[in-house]
Amino acid sequence: MNALVIDFALVWESLPAMLNGLWTTMLVTIIVLVLGLIFCIPLTLARMSSNRVFALPAAFFVMFFRGAPLLILLYLVYYGFGQIEALRDGPLWFIFGSAFACAVIGLTLNHLAFMVDVVRGSLEAVPAGLSEASNSLGIAPRDTFRYIQLPLAMRYGIKAYQNEVVMLTKGTAVISVITIIDLTAVANEVFERTYDPFTPMLTVAAFYWVLVNVMRLGFRRLESHLNRHHAAEDARRNEKPVKTIGSLLFHPSSWLKAKRSMLVARKEHAL
Amino acid sequence: MTGVAPPQNEPSLSSSIAVSMKGVEKWYGKFRALNGIDLEVRRGEKIVVCGPSGSGKSTLIRCINRLEPHDEGSIIVNGIELDGSPTTTQDVRIEVGMVFQQFNLFPHLTIMENCTLAPRLARGATVEAAERLARRFLDRVQIGDQAHKYPSQLSGGQQQRVAIARALCMEPRIMLFDEPTSSLDPEMIKEVLQVMEDLTDDGLTMICVTHEMGFARRVANRCIFMDKGEIVEAGPADSFFEAPRSERLKTFLSQVLH
Numbered sequence: 001m002n003a004l005v006i007d008f009a010l011v012w013e014s015l016p017a018m019l020n021g022l023w024t025t026m027l028v029t030i031i032v033l034v035l036g037l038i039f040c041i042p043l044t045l046a047r048m049s050s051n052r053v054f055a056l057p058a059a060f061f062v063m064f065f066r067g068a069p070l071l072i073l074l075y076l077v078y079y080g081f082g083q084i085e086a087l088r089d090g091p092l093w094f095i096f097g098s099a100f101a102c103a104v105i106g107l108t109l110n111h112l113a114f115m116v117d118v119v120r121g122s123l124e125a126v127p128a129g130l131s132e133a134s135n136s137l138g139i140a141p142r143d144t145f146r147y148i149q150l151p152l153a154m155r156y157g158i159k160a161y162q163n164e165v166v167m168l169t170k171g172t173a174v175i176s177v178i179t180i181i182d183l184t185a186v187a188n189e190v191f192e193r194t195y196d197p198f199t200p201m202l203t204v205a206a207f208y209w210v211l212v213n214v215m216r217l218g219f220r221r222l223e224s225h226l227n228r229h230h231a232a233e234d235a236r237r238n239e240k241p242v243k244t245i246g247s248l249l250f251h252p253s254s255w256l257k258a259k260r261s262m263l264v265a266r267k268e269h270a271l
Numbered sequence: 272m273t274g275v276a277p278p279q280n281e282p283s284l285s286s287s288i289a290v291s292m293k294g295v296e297k298w299y300g301k302f303r304a305l306n307g308i309d310l311e312v313r314r315g316e317k318i319v320v321c322g323p324s325g326s327g328k329s330t331l332i333r334c335i336n337r338l339e340p341h342d343e344g345s346i347i348v349n350g351i352e353l354d355g356s357p358t359t360t361q362d363v364r365i366e367v368g369m370v371f372q373q374f375n376l377f378p379h380l381t382i383m384e385n386c387t388l389a390p391r392l393a394r395g396a397t398v399e400a401a402e403r404l405a406r407r408f409l410d411r412v413q414i415g416d417q418a419h420k421y422p423s424q425l426s427g428g429q430q431q432r433v434a435i436a437r438a439l440c441m442e443p444r445i446m447l448f449d450e451p452t453s454s455l456d457p458e459m460i461k462e463v464l465q466v467m468e469d470l471t472d473d474g475l476t477m478i479c480v481t482h483e484m485g486f487a488r489r490v491a492n493r494c495i496f497m498d499k500g501e502i503v504e505a506g507p508a509d510s511f512f513e514a515p516r517s518e519r520l521k522t523f524l525s526q527v528l529h
Contacts (some may be wrong), residue, residue, distance in 0.1 A: 127375075129373050130375055130377060130378075132338050132371070132375065133369070133376075133377075133434075134377070134388075134389075135338065135364065136336050136367070136368070136438075137364070137369075137388075137389035137393065137438065138361060138364040138389060138394075138441060139389050139392050139393050140393070141357075143392045143393075147388060147392070148377055151379050152377075226379075229378055229379055229380075229381075229422075229423060230421075230423060
């Protein structure tokens, strides 16, 4: 073993397999996110409905799948459903027989259960007065939801959603237990072949890190686009005497201050 | 009652009554917010509603466009009885504009978009037609040059004037004002009241919850004093302020006029 923890030759050699694994991880993540976005709105509306026929099943869904451990859920979907003969011989076996589809189902159920409360909290944060104003203008409830409540809820909920997306992305690592060769599975394979734990694990960790941070940058752009109605206000609020780069670099306390004022601005955005 | 002649050009088919409330009651759980309200508002009449906080003034005008459903009695607005069905509620809301204490402008839309949204969605107006209309009313409240800005970039008084223009863009026959100046700084109250006074020439029916007694004297055909969910006293502005009949109104006026 050389002095370095990471064997770059091994990294280079396993790179194609890792990129394949990364692709699988990204594919699963994107499919689950899209399914989550499609289903979370109707499910949240059912959860918030005053009609118990809708509200109770939705509440039960959230309670069950938020509490169910993801790993166990995946085992149940992939290995459990295979034990049911009717399902095995039925028309839907092409779904339940596929490890990839089972992974997507398990992750989506889990992701949705968390999304419902993210969306619900954001919708409830929209001031009632704005819906009232919209209603009083003769805008139909459906349009009020589409043009007022939903766009504002997106702005309030985007931080919580970003957390949920990051957790999901890293959480997809568990699908390696049901035979899917994702990024984590590739690392594990390389480790088992070479008995070098550091090189493959640190490499995939770097891949995950980059993936998550690319997402973060995307969210930042999206957020500043959504919050453009605050832009002019912030410019006014943040007017400060000009500082030279030197004074900024040599006084670490100014870093803290800058960071703090950014945090404050963020918080005000959220309101 | 008032000595004001009803506005001209009244369609002969429709009655001269804009809002008619009979025996209206409203409960919040066990609390009775409105207690047997009987009120008739004629077309073009300007009415000021005042009273101590919690007296039911806001609830009263919020019942008129069914932001609050009433529990007993009947409310007829422009000949349409509010029976709770979505279509009648919608019909009434298109005819009735409302201005709120907290402005309630849509923060994610520009001033122009705030004003054009309802005509486009509820009346099916084209973007150009809606913008022409919005431009007209924004100019009227003297805010036309700010149309591209977002609400957070305007002062409170400017925001409230936009809220008035936004309601006017639906060209309502009746305007409801729910304490429109109560959350404004003193120097901004005047500009909003000025805009409201300008509207009185239009033959609009106005029902205004306010504590601006000077405004009430200048504009109101009739003042209504509410307490504990009841209309205690109603009358022309002059006699209302100079010679209140009920003890409760006397007490209230002595607390408000200082």
